[in-house]
Amino acid sequence: xxxxxxxxxxxxxxxxxxxxxxxxxxxxxxxxxxxxxxxxxxxxxxxxxxxxxxxxxxxxxxxxxxxxxxxxxxxxxxxxxxxxxxxxxxxxxxxxxxxxxxxxxxxxxxxxxxxxxxxxxxxxxxxxxxxxxxxxxxxxxxxxxxxxxxxxxxxxxxxxxxxxxxxxxxxxxxxxxxxxxxxxxxxxxxxxxxxxxxxxxxxxxxxxxxxxxxxxxxxxxxxxxxxxxxxxxxxxxxxxxxxxxxxxxxxxxxxxxxxxxxxxxxxxxxxxxxxxxxxxxxxxxxxxxxxxxxxxxxxxxxxxxxxxxxxxxxxxxxxxxxxxxxxxxxxxxxxxx
Amino acid sequence: xxxxxxxxxxxxxxxxxxxxxxxxxxxxxxxxxxxxxxxxxxxxxxxxxxxxxxxxxxxxxxxxxxxxxxxxxxxxxxxxxxxxxxxxxxxxxxxxxxxxxxxxxxxxxxxxxxxxxxxxxxxxxxxxxxxxxxxxxxxxxxxxxxxxxxxxxxxxxxxxxxxxxxxxxxxxxxxxxxxxxxxxxxxxxxxxxxxxxxxxxxxxxxxxxxxxxxxxxxxxxxxxxxxxxxxxxxxxxxxxxxxxxxxxxxxxxxxxxxxxxxxxxxxxxxxxxxxxxxxxxxxxxxxxxxxxxxxxxxxxxxxxxxxxxxxxxxxxxxx
Numbered sequence: 001x002x003x004x005x006x007x008x009x010x011x012x013x014x015x016x017x018x019x020x021x022x023x024x025x026x027x028x029x030x031x032x033x034x035x036x037x038x039x040x041x042x043x044x045x046x047x048x049x050x051x052x053x054x055x056x057x058x059x060x061x062x063x064x065x066x067x068x069x070x071x072x073x074x075x076x077x078x079x080x081x082x083x084x085x086x087x088x089x090x091x092x093x094x095x096x097x098x099x100x101x102x103x104x105x106x107x108x109x110x111x112x113x114x115x116x117x118x119x120x121x122x123x124x125x126x127x128x129x130x131x132x133x134x135x136x137x138x139x140x141x142x143x144x145x146x147x148x149x150x151x152x153x154x155x156x157x158x159x160x161x162x163x164x165x166x167x168x169x170x171x172x173x174x175x176x177x178x179x180x181x182x183x184x185x186x187x188x189x190x191x192x193x194x195x196x197x198x199x200x201x202x203x204x205x206x207x208x209x210x211x212x213x214x215x216x217x218x219x220x221x222x223x224x225x226x227x228x229x230x231x232x233x234x235x236x237x238x239x240x241x242x243x244x245x246x247x248x249x250x251x252x253x254x255x256x257x258x259x260x261x262x263x264x265x266x267x268x269x270x271x272x273x274x275x276x277x278x279x280x281x282x283x284x285x286x287x288x289x290x291x292x293x294x295x296x297x298x299x300x301x302x303x304x305x306x307x308x309x310x311x312x313x314x315x316x317x318x319x320x321x322x323x324x325x326x327x328x329x330x331x332x333x334x335x336x337x
Numbered sequence: 338x339x340x341x342x343x344x345x346x347x348x349x350x351x352x353x354x355x356x357x358x359x360x361x362x363x364x365x366x367x368x369x370x371x372x373x374x375x376x377x378x379x380x381x382x383x384x385x386x387x388x389x390x391x392x393x394x395x396x397x398x399x400x401x402x403x404x405x406x407x408x409x410x411x412x413x414x415x416x417x418x419x420x421x422x423x424x425x426x427x428x429x430x431x432x433x434x435x436x437x438x439x440x441x442x443x444x445x446x447x448x449x450x451x452x453x454x455x456x457x458x459x460x461x462x463x464x465x466x467x468x469x470x471x472x473x474x475x476x477x478x479x480x481x482x483x484x485x486x487x488x489x490x491x492x493x494x495x496x497x498x499x500x501x502x503x504x505x506x507x508x509x510x511x512x513x514x515x516x517x518x519x520x521x522x523x524x525x526x527x528x529x530x531x532x533x534x535x536x537x538x539x540x541x542x543x544x545x546x547x548x549x550x551x552x553x554x555x556x557x558x559x560x561x562x563x564x565x566x567x568x569x570x571x572x573x574x575x576x577x578x579x580x581x582x583x584x585x586x587x588x589x590x591x592x593x594x595x596x597x598x599x600x601x602x603x604x605x606x607x608x609x610x611x612x613x614x615x616x617x618x619x620x621x622x623x624x625x626x627x628x629x630x631x632x633x634x635x636x637x638x639x640x641x642x643x644x645x646x647x648x649x650x651x652x653x654x655x656x
Contacts, residue, residue, distance in 0.1 A: 008475060046476045047621070071478055071623040074584070096475050096552050096586040096619035175550030175588065182591035313594065319549055 006044040007324050009114065010097030010174065013050050014087030018105030019057040022050070026066050026073060028111040033072070036115075042331045043118065045072075049094050052077045053087035059105075084168065085190045085232075092172075092181040098324055100177040102170050108210045109169035117171040117204055122328040126202035127176055127320070128194055131169035133208040150226060154233050159240030163233065165203045166191045173198075175320065183313025189229075192236035196314045236312060242301045249294030256288035338383050338398065338421075339367060342376040342406045346572060347458065350413030353402050354569055357383065357443060358421025361521040361528070362464055362514070365562025366418055370569065376406040385423065385439050395446040402450075412457050416569045417447050419496075420464040426489050433492035440496050448506050459507040460572060462565055463500045467513040467580060468553075469493045473616035477580070478624040486616075497578075504576045510568055512561065515582035515620060518637065519558025520644035523652060530555075530638060533596045533604060534645050542605040545589065549608075552586040552617045557637040564629055583631040584622030595635050599642045 011029060015022065026048065033045040050063045050073060060077060067075035076094055078087060088102050099118065103109035109131065121129045154163045172194065180193040195201070263280055266273060274280075338357045345352040354370060356363050359380075367378070381398050384390035402415065419440065424432040444461070451459045469490030470483035485491045500509045518530045529545075536543040547553075561581055597604045625631075632640070 005475075067623065071621060072476075074622045093587075093591065094585050094622075096617060178552065178586075178588040179550065179590040182588060182594050318590070321548075321550070 006042055007099065007328055008044055008046040008097040008174075009118070010046060010095035010100045011048045011111075011114070012088060012091030012095060012100060012102045013048065013105055014053050014084050014091065014102075015050055015059045015063060015105045016053050016055050016081070016084070016087075017057045017059065018055070019059045019062055021106050022059060022062045022066060025105065025107055025111070026070065028107070030070070032111050032114060042327050043099075045114070046097055047072050047074060047095065049074045049076060049091040051087040051091040051094075053084065054078055054081040085184075088168070089181040089184050089190055092177045095174065095178065097174045100172045100174050102168060102172070104168055106210070108208055110206075113169075113206055114171070116206070118328065119332045120202050120204045121171055121173075122325040122332065124202050125200060125322065125325065127173040127198035127200045129171040129202040129204055130165040130167045131206045131208060132165060132167065132203045134205045135207070146226075150230070154230065157234060157239060157241055158237035159243075160192070160195065160237055162191070162195050162201055165201065169206075169208065173320070173322075176318070179315070179318055183315065185312050187232050187235050188312045189232045189236040192233065193312070193314075197318050198320075235308065238305055238309065239301075242298050242305060246295055246298030246302070249291045249296075249298055252287055252291030253295065254291075256284050256291055259284045259287070338381055339363075340379040340381065340398070340401055340405055341367065341370055341374050342409065343370065343374055344409070345413035346570060347413045350410040351406060352414040352416070353405055353412060354416045354418065355398065355402065356418045356420065358419065358464075360420065360422075361517055361519050361558045362561050362565075363418065363420035364521050365519065365558040366420060366565045366569075367562075368559070369562040369566030375409070379405060383421075383439070383443075385435055388438065388442065391439060391442055395442065399446075399450060412454065414458045414460070414572070415450070415454070416460045416462060417443070418462045418464075418565065418569075419443065422464075424489060424492065426469070426487070428487075428489050428492075430488045433488045437492055437495055441499060444499050444503055448503065451506055458572065460569070461500060461503055461507055461509040462568065463496060463509065463511050464561075465493045465497055465511050465513045466490065467515045467582060467620070468618055470497075470513065471618060473618070475617050475619045476621055477582075477619065478621040479580075481624075508572070508574060509576045510565075510573075511578040512565060513578065513580050514561050515554035515556050515618065517558050517561065518555050518641060520641050520648070521558065523648050529592070530596060530641055531645060533593070534600055534642050535649075537596070537600040537602040537604050538646075538649065540602070540605065542607045544607045544609060545593075546609045547589050549588070549590050549593075551589045552619055553589075553592075554582045554584070554586055554618060554620050555592070555634055555637070556581055556583050557632045557640070559640075560629075560631050560637075564626075567628070579626050579629070580620060580624050581629060581631075582620035582625060583634070584620055584625050585631075585634070586617075586619040587634050591634075592638075595638050596642075599635075599638050 013025065029045060029048055036043060036045060050066065052060045052063050052075065063075045067073045074094060076090060078090060092100055101114050101117065113131065117129045117131065120126065151164045155161055176197045180197055184190055184193050263284065338355060339359055341354040341356065343352045356367055359367060379401055381394065381401055383394045422436055424436055447461060470485055470493055471477045471481060472486045472490055474481060474484065483494055485494055497511055500511055503509045518528050533543050564581060593604055
């Protein structure tokens with residue numbers, strides 16, 4: 001990239017029922033775009049990719065109209081409803097920006113905060129920045145508690161601390177986003193795939209509200225979808241529980257062996273103290289074999305997990321060029337926050 | 338070059354198509370027209386190096402056009418398709434100069450033929466290169482200005498200028514395809530994909546001139562053939578420049594991932610540490626023609642891999 005070329009930002013928006021919000025969303029994004037141009041900022045909002053995930057309302061027509069009105073808006077229509085992750089991946093694979101921002105259709109993710117995310121990313125040298133809600137997003141105690149509880153449980157099961165930060169409002173380094181999207185299979189969790197490429201993950205606390213949920217009380221997330229998320233998260237991740245299972249198996253084997261030694265010594269030193277013969281040794285044998293089986297099952301599952309991850313496309317390596325960050329970092333340093 | 342004769346779309350009479358360059362794209366144009374072809378095609382030579390011999394070859398081509406299937410009636414339409422070119426992306430000035438000279442001669446001959454046959458509709462179709470013209474640019478749209486970075490792109494710009502002058506005489510279309518992939522027959526051009534598939538089958542390493550994050554836009558040669566074929570079969574009376582890209586950028590990672598999945602073998606790769614053409618080139622979907630329907634990359638790669646496999650098997654059987 002030549003030095004006079006602005007750093008390009010692509011925005012990807014999966015759309016399922018956004019008819020009422022899309023025009024406003026594009027207007028806000030245009031405001032950001034013209035604002036940067038007028039300020040002579042070294043970055044440009046180069047494209048907005050609206051991915052119609054077989055929307056259930058009049059969104060497809062709105063998307064086509066917006067794409068016809070604005071050359072920088074691209075319309076993509078998916079054949080059927082593939083889900084938010086698949087739509088996001090499709091959008092990312094159509095992007096060519098140096099950075100890619102993904103956000104929801106319903107304006108709960110303010111486009112004006114894209115610059116804040118970018119500032120955070122180049123300032124900290126991050127490849128991903130997730131927006132973190134400063135307060136309860138849904139303003140409904142049970143809904144926010146369920147969301148937090150689910151993430152905590154997933155962190156425990158997978159051992160991946162980043163899960164607690166996963167959010168659909170995210171800024172991603174373009175090259176990495178496209179690479180991660182291209183390795184994603186049907187059951188791969190996009191954010192888990194992203195974490196295969198980088199450990200430089202930042203979090204930015206923002207005031208985010210799900211206005212649609214607050215006003216209507218309905219959410220796109222049902223219990224069934226939550227379970228589906230959990231399943232995909234577990235399938236995509238190296239499950240920590242398997243290792244714990246293996247450790248338990250090994251510990252049981254160790255306990256059984258210690259017990260066997262103790263029993264042997266008792267038999268040699270004071271055989272008179274053994275009242276019932278055979279029972280303890282039988283229990284120790286069962287314990288030993290149970291531990292061995294548990295350990296071997298954990299080992300087999302670990303192998304299987306590695307194979308699944310390889311088939312999901314976990315890369316051996318990936319190269320990165322972060323040199324474009326310096327220009328943005330200089331610019332942001334010169335600008336008041 | 339190849340001459341094809343078909344019924345004229347205007348009604349009774351002949352429609353001759355002269356295709357210069359029967360490679361990846363020229364071959365695809367011929368295949369697209371094959372369903373309408375009504376007389377055996379005729380292959381004639383065109384000398385690239387010697388202008389005197391080239392002039393003689395062009396005279397022979399003129400005679401060939403007149404002599405082709407005269408029983409079909411008068412010559413109503415004549416289409417010229419320029420899809421020829423030997424110089425690749427890495428060509429030097431001395432490599433592209435003979436091509437520009439040959440192109441100039443062909444365009445001049447076309448103009449003379451139009452003067453000599455005033456009752457015939459003449460249309461010129463030129464294959465340019467979006468990659469050559471817009472190298473290093475992203476989000477290319479209708480307003481983007483070509484800024485070639487190497488002799489190959491400069492030559493394409495010169496050729497487009499020559500076609501622009503021709504537009505005062507006849508309708509002339511310029512096609513700017515992005516990175517073209519496809520199957521052009523045994524021994525045809527070995528592009529990135531063909532090399533990857535070929536080497537994967539041989540368990541040989543492939544050299545990649547670009548980074549893993551390099552993004553390009555790939556189009557299937559048969560899509561271009563179909564598009565140009567449609568312009569020939571359903572003539573347009575306005576000269577246009579068509580950007581033929583997919584509008585969907587693909588990173589090298591994605592290309593390699595799909596190729597590996599399709600071939601079913603691991604790819605052995607060797608990356609050029611300082612590639613000279615690692616710049617991104619992408620296009621906006623809004624800049625593409627309305628009736629242009631590019632094939633999805635994975636589907637296209639599967640098609641090409643299958644054609645290559647069949648070609649390998651046929652070659653092995655012959656041996």
